[in-house]
Amino acid sequence: MICAYPLSTFSLNFTNTVDVIEYQGAYFGNLSLAHEKEFPSFSINQEFGAGWSSKKFKEVNLGVSDAGVLVLNYHCVATLEWGDWSVEPQLNLSYLPNEEFGSAVDDRKIAVIWLSISRTLWMNHEH
Secondary structure, three states, X not given: OEEEEEEOOEEEEEEEEEEOOOOOXXXXXXXXXXXXXXXXXXXXXXXXXXXXXOHHHHHHHHOOOOOEEEEEEEEEEEEEEEOXXXXXXXXXXXXXXXXHHHHOOOOOEEEEEEEEEEEOOOOOOOO
């Protein structure tokens, strides 16, 4: 389930996922605050968030039995548009605050940078 609430120039977002079939009771939720700023030829979207999960989710996915905050993250994407082309450099920073996760993941601080390049193709069907 995804919920978004506009707050002036910001957006408060809440997502949650519940496993009802394979690992009943495994739950993950995320609360974030997003802000988008538009300029004539590009826009920047930033989002700060915190994710938490049930003890069952952590046991199944990370092998730890701790409850509480699972991840803190920051996501930023700049969208630049030139005609039919769109370029989106993106940055995602994540931090797993619980030291117990050290045994489940290689590093509790994760940085991912990627670049998306796309072109919009329009097809005009006239009858």
